[in-house]
Amino acid sequence: MEQAIRLGNRSAYEWLAALPAFLVLVFVVILNTSHAIHAQLLQVGEGTWDGYFMLRSDPVEPACNLNMNIDARLAQLVAEASAEADEWDLFDAEPVDEDAMRQSLLAAQQQCEQKHQQYQQTLERITPGVEVFRAIELGVARFGEIGLSAQRIMLAVLVLICGLTAVFRRHHIALRPMETVMDYRVAAGAQLIASAILFYSVFSFRDVAYSAGVEVSTQHGILHHLWIVGFAVILLLSLYQFLFIPKDAKPGGNFLKAQLAVPLYATMCIISGGYFIASGHSAGIGIYLNQMMELSQLFLNVGLYVWIGMLLKRTQLAQAVFNLFRPFRLPPEILSVAVVALAAIPTAYTGASGIFVIAVGGLIYAELRRAGARRQLALAATAMSGSLGVVLRPCLLVVIIAALNNEVTTDQLFGWGVKVFLLTTVLFAAMAMLTSQSSLKIKLDDNTWPEFKQALLPLLPYVLIIGATLLAYAWLLDAYLDEFSAPIILPVLLLVILIYERATQEKGILARENMNVDYIEERVEKGFHDLVEGRDSLEKTVREATTETTGHIGALLMLMGLSVSIGGVVERAELMMMVPTTFESIWLAMALLVAILVVIGMVMDPYGAVILVSATIASVAYDSGIDPVHFWMVTLVAFELGYLSPPVALNHLLTRQVVGEQEVALARQEGHNFWYRNEKILLPLVTMGIALMVVAFLPLAIGYRG
Secondary structure, X not given: OHHHHHHXXXXXXXXXXXXXXXXXXXXXXXXHHHHHHHHHXXXXXXXXXXXXXXXXXXXXXXXXXXXXXXXXXXXXHHHHHHHHHHHXXXXXXXXXXXXXXXXXXXXXXXXXXXXXXXXXXXXXXXXXXXXXXXXXXXXXXXXXXXXXXXXXXXXXXXXXXXXXXXXXXXXXXXXXXXXXXXXXXXXXXXXXXXXXXXXXXXXXXXXXXXXXXXXXXXXXXXXXXXXXXXXXXXXXXXXXXXXXXXXXOEOOOOXXXXXXXXXXXHHHHHHHHHHHHHOOOOOHHHHHHHHHHOOHHHHHHHHHHHHHHHHHHOOOHHHHHHHOOHHHOOOHHHHHHHHHHHXXXXXXXXXXXXXXXXXXXXXXXXXXXXXXXXXXXXXXXXXXXXXXXXXXXXXXXXXXXXXXXXXXXXXXXHHHHHHHHHHHHHHHHHHHHHOOXXXXXXXXXXXXXXXXXXXXOOHHHXXXXXXXXXXXXXXXXXXXXXXXXXXXXHHHHHHHHHHHHHHHOOOOOOOOOOOOHHHHHHHHHHOOXXXXXXXXXXXXXXXXXXXXXXXHHHHHHHHHHHHHHHHHHHHHXXXXXXXXXXXXXXXXXXXXXXXXXXXXXXXOOHHHHHHHHHHHOHHHHHHOOOOHHHHHXXXXXXXXXXXXXXXXOHHHHHHHHHHOHHHHHHHHOOOXXXXXXXXXXXXXXXXXXXXXXXXXXXXXXXXXXX
């Protein structure tokens, strides 16, 4: 009984923390689905009632007089014309043409009769069925309009709630986790300073907005006060965490080493806030946060993609796909190549490489280790598992690039993205084979194909469910899975899969909470169906997925928001003025831009980096003669190289987060030479580095200009 009460209290606490974010995410899905529903309702209305657009509202009775006396009206007009001529003493005025006036009055009378006739016909066509249908159709339309106007507020709520959750759980992204008392004190102190800067900036921005002499709209007024209240709460929480250190923190610590535990967003905030305050522009960060709201739909999609990743993490779909490889007993290197190549597809559908690593990275690492992969190789493949798919349809990052830059389209970028994906896959395969420490021969036996067929059977229901769901969207809503509809369709699709799994699976279904490797290896040793007694409910699965989502959204969106502010510092400080606006040599221009883009990828999140590059660097590339599509493909590959490169190496940080510190520490002890001791860093760097050189300079060598 006590255990049940504790579980119930935990469930209530998790929903209390996750419910606001859950409601925002569900509202965004419903809002965007309502647009497709409304479009279909209009088609149904037009197909059922010809000229339905005239029936959407009650007609207004014509103001013209249907029973006008032509002769009396003609006499009145003639008298008025004569009086006007006398008043102005128009001796040479032409005589009134009564016949023309009569014809005009007759024509007007005929038009009036037609208007009244049309009015009566429209009234007669508005049957009770039409009234019911149009009430539904107009209600859906009004809901969509209200939702669109509230998107900025929804994004601000999502940023603040999830940011507060990330601070509370100490979940913000840093170069290393907090372990010692000094780590906690320094990290909390940095967050306290960052929170104070954020609060001061948004408060200053409100004063600037209200004192500018321009009327502030209701929506922007709500946003100003949301930012102030939200960052005030985060400031108080940061103060509490600075004063009270967790009891399980290790005593002591090194001050310099503790700097690595400071969240990246706090470092960015202190740098950008310090610059803006020193330059007398204290509202700077608040202004750039407000600019972020102008792209509210795109950043809300980021939240949806994180939720998609966390829901995918709790399905058995990825496990079922891995089971297909087991009968072939592939060498670890070949399995790594297959996993990295296949992972590109869900990466494209989860929006960015980091989101996919968070979602499935733990499972990938565990399966590679189970196949005999050395820890360094498994860590390298896990970090790269989300890198190859960012150039494939329908990746959100490419959609944002196309939205911010009229010079390119998603079709152009995705078309070249397939070629870049094939290149990077071949390069990774070549590097994995060249550095192999075991035989690459695949040994098949008599049991291989029967085991493969047995592993294939559990996938068939997933194929049917996915096909049926996509067919339903296509048939009912005329919506197809692409870069625009993916954030809306995929959450529903994954919820359908979870419903199927919870309805069909028996006891012992795995509750993969944090996907750390110890938990997964324990699952492999004990058996898939014997680890947990009882079956997780759908409510518990969605609650846990949403709870984990809030922390990740907070970490990502806060990082994005402050990345935009760092971009503002670069822009206002005119640092890009140090770079020539044009180059005589296109090769020199490309070399310098590649170096800049890799550095940006090292220190900024992808979405904030795209905004910065669009505003500052892209025009330099265009003016230097580099084709826009070529430039943005180079940018994407350079970013991915940056995310795999020290000192930040964001994908490696996320890999460490999902596999656990213990595995990373053990990996450092492996390897008999420099390469194998650092393979988790070197293998991705060499692969993506060669890919970047090929993508950047081969088109120039063959004379490609778009």
